[in-house]
Amino acid sequence: MSDSASSLAHDWRLAAQNAKSWPFEEAKRILNRIDHKTPSKGFVLLETGYGPSGLPHIGTFGEVVRTTMVRHAFQTLSDIPTRLFTFSDDMDGLRKVPDNVPNQEMLRQHLGKPLTQVPDPFEKYESFGHHNNAMLKRFLDSFGFEYEFQSSTECYKSGRFDEFLKLVLVHYDEILAVMLPSLREERRQTYSPFLPICETTGMVLQVPIVSRDIDAATITYREEGTGKLIEVPITGGHCKLQWKADWGMRWRAFDVDYEMSGKDLIDSVKLSSQICRIIGGRAPENLTYELFLDELGQKISKSKGNGLTIDEWLTYAPEESLAYYMYQSPRKAKRLYFDVIPRAVDDYLTFGSKFANQPKEDQVDNPFWHVHGGMSLTAESGLNFGILLNLASVCNADDASVLWGFVTRYQPEASPEATPFLNKLITYAIAYYRDYVKPKKQYRMPTELERQALVDLKTQLAALSATAKAEEIQAIVYQVGKNHNFVELRAWFAALYEVLLGQTEGPRMGSFIELYGIPETIKLIDEKVTEVA
Missing domain, CATH: 1.10.10 (Arc Repressor Mutant, subunit A)
Structure with a gap:
């Protein structure tokens, strides 16, 4: 690191000591967890999870970008190394066919198989799981995230989880004692933390376990239909864990220090944390974020494909605005549909315009700083x-x-x-x-009161210099509304938007007229007034 970069990092660290923005609050929780000392594994580990049963959506991205913001805040406060794992539960069985993918009949034939054993309906990758993993990585890479992708299939099959799967087998009864009270009565009769992979059908089986052999690291179940006893190793990818047990085991295996999750997983976090502790681990620090809702207030779902997709947002707005949207109040529910895009872009621009003139103590709490990964930037001046x-x-x-x-x-x-x-x-x-x-767009004719006010506005604008600034123009727009005795000025501005622009909402008129041009605005008013003259 150069002297100037080192000096800047020192300045940021001093400024961040009293930072109140939520990524710094989370980073301080991690520091307290490790007592401000490097963990024995040599780094702090943050994790995000992804279930590749459907196409990646904005909620998936939101978890990664928010966790990355916490990581940057931590790196500002401390020199302790960090790593970020993005874990894909791609060994999970395909439970249902998503609504928004092709070849649905083909997928139905593979229900119950691990996602990495289900053919890709898009016919581009070796499996549906690989396809969705690739989509996730493509987007994260386009954003420049620093992360390490982890595949559940690879971890199970390579033996990386074997040691910890054996711990689950040793503590089998204790884990059952945690899990069974959380299940419906009929589910309790068949529940096991282990899910064998059938060698004949390739399906992930939810079957009762007849016996288990700790020394041999095997479980035995009774084959449906034949009644034959089947003994399978729990290691080497022959079994996977039910997901709550899997989550707790994974925290133990990786020694995860921080992972956030949605409000719908509060109970799951508690159960997985207990399982992690039972097998000798320490559950990570957790932030519970609220879920994104679609335009109708319904939870966004990968399988339904409701709400906005990642690609849709990036068709209409820059990636920085999406990161800003994710930054805002993660503990508050927000609707995520097309109408939120312009506001997110303009709020991002507003924070960016303030950034350069703020002291560093305020910059570290400015969303612009977190969106750009803690870099000291000057926002490009421009229009909103x-x-x-x-x-x-x-x-x-x-x-x-x-x-x-x-x-x-x-x-x-x-x-x-x-x-x-x-x-x-x-x-x-x-x-x-x-x-x-x-x-x-739907234009309407002005009322007689509105027509008179528009004619007056045209006259007032014509008396201005062609280079008049927004504030002067805005003052005239206000005054015309007052002079014509609108019940409230909101009705006057609504008339301007609906008559001149054909929409129910619009810009600050002074700024818009300065940009569009006074002569052009006069011509526009003329056209609308003439239509009813």
Whole structure:
């Protein structure tokens, strides 16, 4: 590390001592857990889990990005090495066919088999599990995450888990005592933490265990139909664990220090933590985050494919805005659908615009710092996403050059080369307008009161200099609304949006008119007033 980089790291560490943002609070919990000393394994281990039974979705990504934020906060506070495992439970049996994948009839024929033994319905990878793992890694890699991918199939089959599977066998009765009270009566009759893999069908079996041999490290079950006793090793990938037992065993095997999980897994965390302790481990520090909801307030599901996908978000907004959305209040439930994108982009831009002028003590609590992995950055100056969306809307733009024509007049130093982030925002704004705003646009005729106010606004704007700034324009817009005795100014602005832009919500009009141009705005008002004159 260079002297300047070392000095900057020292400055960040001092600034972070009293940081209150949630990633630093979590990092301090980890430091307290290890008593500010390097663990015997030589590093602090953070883990995220992924169930590849469906295509990766934004909730999956959210867990990784949030855990990465905690990791960066920890690295700011301490020199103790860290690692991040992203674990895929790809040996789990396929329980149902996801709604949003092809070749569903083919998949039904493989229900119950480990995901890495189910053919890929997309016909690109050696299995469905490999396909979904590849999709997850592709996205995480595109974000530049530092992580180590771990496959359940590989860990079981390579023998990496063998030692710890034997511990589960030794403590079999104690684990049953923990698990059975949490199960329905009929499930208790057949429950075992071990799930044999049938050598004939390849299926993951949920069958009662007739006997177990600790010395031989085997279990015996009765084959359905024939009644034949089948003895199988618990090691080498011949069995896997039920997932709560698997989770606790994995924490013990890897010696995980930190893992967050959704609110729906609170009880599972408690049970897995008990199992981890029974086999001699220490459960990790845990943050329980709220679940993402779709537009209707329903939980987002991989199998249903509701809510936004990762690719959909990145079609309409930059990746930084997605990371910012994930940063916000992880313990609060948030709806995740198309309407949240513009607000997330603009909030990210707002925090970025404040960053450079803040003291370091405030920068470390600025979401912009956490989104960018603790780097000291200067946000690129530019226009917000809402303004660009409305510019695209009023211009009916499908070509970035149209918007750039307005932008360069407003901000002469800007160009696709000089301001690449702004260039990306323009591209995203056009895509969002084309696919989401344009189909819903619905202009209405102004009332007589609104028509008179619009004519007055046109007259007032015509008296301004063509280079008038947003604040001066905004003051005139306000005054016109007051002069025409609208019951409330909100109704005046709603009229501007609905009559001029064909939408129910819109931008700060002063800023929009400055960007769009006073002559162009006058022409727009003329067109709408003339339509009913």
